[in-house]
Amino acid sequence: MSVRLEEICPAVREAEYAVRGAIPTRAQELEAQGRRIIYCNIGNPQSLGQKPLTWLRQVLSLCEWPELADKAPEAFPEDVRKTAREILAGSKHGLGAYSESKGMKFVRQAVAAFIRERDGIESDPESIYITDGASKGVQAVLRILIAGPEDGIMIPIPQYPLYSATITLYEGKQVHYYLDEENGWKLNRSMLEESLAEARRYGVRVKAISVINPGNPTGSVLDEENIAMVLDFAREHGLAVLADEVYQNNVYREGDRFVSFAKVLEGKGFRDVSLFSFHSCSKGFLGECGQRGGYLEVRNVPADVVAQLTKLQSISLCANTVGQAAVYLLVRPPRPGEPSRDLYVRERDGILAELRSRAELLAEGLNRIPGIRCNPIAGAMYAYPRITLPAGRTDQDYCMALLEKTGICVVPGGGFGQLPGTSHFRTTILPPTDQIREVVKAIGEFQASFR
Numbered sequence: 001m002s003v004r005l006e007e008i009c010p011a012v013r014e015a016e017y018a019v020r021g022a023i024p025t026r027a028q029e030l031e032a033q034g035r036r037i038i039y040c041n042i043g044n045p046q047s048l049g050q051k052p053l054t055w056l057r058q059v060l061s062l063c064e065w066p067e068l069a070d071k072a073p074e075a076f077p078e079d080v081r082k083t084a085r086e087i088l089a090g091s092k093h094g095l096g097a098y099s100e101s102k103g104m105k106f107v108r109q110a111v112a113a114f115i116r117e118r119d120g121i122e123s124d125p126e127s128i129y130i131t132d133g134a135s136k137g138v139q140a141v142l143r144i145l146i147a148g149p150e151d152g153i154m155i156p157i158p159q160y161p162l163y164s165a166t167i168t169l170y171e172g173k174q175v176h177y178y179l180d181e182e183n184g185w186k187l188n189r190s191m192l193e194e195s196l197a198e199a200r201r202y203g204v205r206v207k208a209i210s211v212i213n214p215g216n217p218t219g220s221v222l223d224e225e226n227i228a229m230v231l232d233f234a235r236e237h238g239l240a241v242l243a244d245e246v247y248q249n250n251v252y253r254e255g256d257r258f259v260s261f262a263k264v265l266e267g268k269g270f271r272d273v274s275l276f277s278f279h280s281c282s283k284g285f286l287g288e289c290g291q292r293g294g295y296l297e298v299r300n301v302p303a304d305v306v307a308q309l310t311k312l313q314s315i316s317l318c319a320n321t322v323g324q325a326a327v328y329l330l331v332r333p334p335r336p337g338e339p340s341r342d343l344y345v346r347e348r349d350g351i352l353a354e355l356r357s358r359a360e361l362l363a364e365g366l367n368r369i370p371g372i373r374c375n376p377i378a379g380a381m382y383a384y385p386r387i388t389l390p391a392g393r394t395d396q397d398y399c400m401a402l403l404e405k406t407g408i409c410v411v412p413g414g415g416f417g418q419l420p421g422t423s424h425f426r427t428t429i430l431p432p433t434d435q436i437r438e439v440v441k442a443i444g445e446f447q448a449s450f451r
């Protein structure tokens with residue numbers, strides 16, 4: 001008997017993931033027909049020409065094939081060789097063997113050292129899980145939190161659809177809270193209270209609030225005060241917090257800086273708010289999306305729950321070991337004085353300078369177009385401009401027509417969520433600068449003609 005669509009798990013059929021939805025699918029069809037497409041739909045830097053960091057690739061190459069160090073001695077500086085040896089020694093049996101379910105201990109120790117140095121707070125390697133990208137960490141946490149169909153998770157609107165799709169998949173309730181577009185997409189306490197109260201009125205048992213900082217798709221960077229407000233809110237209402245911090249290295253504006261939820265939590269001395277924080281090799285200046293490396297750190301989570309999380313991870317054995325090595329390299333870059341340091345700094349700063357200038361170029365360009373309004377792109381890799389549409393037309397129509405007419409592939413606001421009555425699209429800042437100029441020009445011409 002063959003499997004029939006009507007009989008598969010309905011939650012899988014219901015889950016939606018717009019970033020790879022109808023518009024990108026149509027873009028691929030057009031590309032197969034010979035059309036030139038500019039993919040602005042997904043935060044996948046290396047697919048748009050961003051170069052991997054030499055440091056990371058050199059070390060990974062030696063981890064995969066240590067003999068290479070002797071075959072091409074001039075290709076590998078001493079610190080690269082030393083780091084590859086450290087990884088192989090730490091992994092005990094090399095990258096071809098399963099590791100501990102939480103991830104290799106020396107990688108977790110390096111992550112803890114990174115958090116200590118970043119935030120000036122304690123971090124315990126036993127509270128860290130190395131995951132196949134941040135996605136799997138988020139999914140593990142949502143899996144343990146959603147215990148039944150009445151359990152809800154507060155998610156921002158707009159949000160990255162990993163959250164909405166996974167909550168649907170695990171048959172929980174999405175509890176939407178709006179981000180304040182008029183106020184740089186910050187979180188607003190009264191909007192949070194309103195959304196929580198409304199969910200509770202409908203009998204939803206709200207378990208946690210998820211925050212993305214810097215924001216996808218909003219490009220916002222939250223300040224310490226806003227983070228403190230969220231933690232106070234969570235504490236008052238007995239919610240856990242999921243802090244998605246995968247864009248922590250993508251902060252572009254003078255005066256802004258990334259502040260972690262963990263640091264603010266520790267500053268407040270809260271011992272009764274469970275915090276789950278996520279980071280990744282996919283974003284920042286590494287852009288190593290395909291290596292699938294990420295980590296999850298848990299705080300204020302009781303040992304019996306941690307044990308369940310570990311068991312959950314053990315069901316899929318372990319995260320891929322190359323991704324684990326990549327996490328090690330994310331948190332342990334070459335240090336000042338080491339031979340690879342200068343090249344690393346040059347490559348890192350070059351990528352960040354490019355992203356910064358594209359962020360400015362794109363936001364300014366979009367804001368010059370009548371009918372489009374875009375908040376500054378302070379961080380992450382996206383713009384989420386608001387568009388004025390003719391009556392009866394949706395953002396889906398707009399993005400499809402934009403694709404058909406110009407070959408530019410962006411994602412309609414509906415995929416991320418938006419305040420009713422408003423329309424948006426999301427574009428990345430990732431195409432090369434000359435293509436960003438082209439995108440702005442083409443959107444300007446298209447906007448004027450879209451009816």
Ligand SMILES: Cc1ncc(COP(=O)(O)O)c(C=O)c1O
Nearest residue numbers: 043133134135160216280282294
């Ligand atoms: C906010 C956010 N969280 C998580 C992820 C997933 O990252 P990873 O590749 O580490 O799974 C993304 C990817 O775009 C993202 O934008």
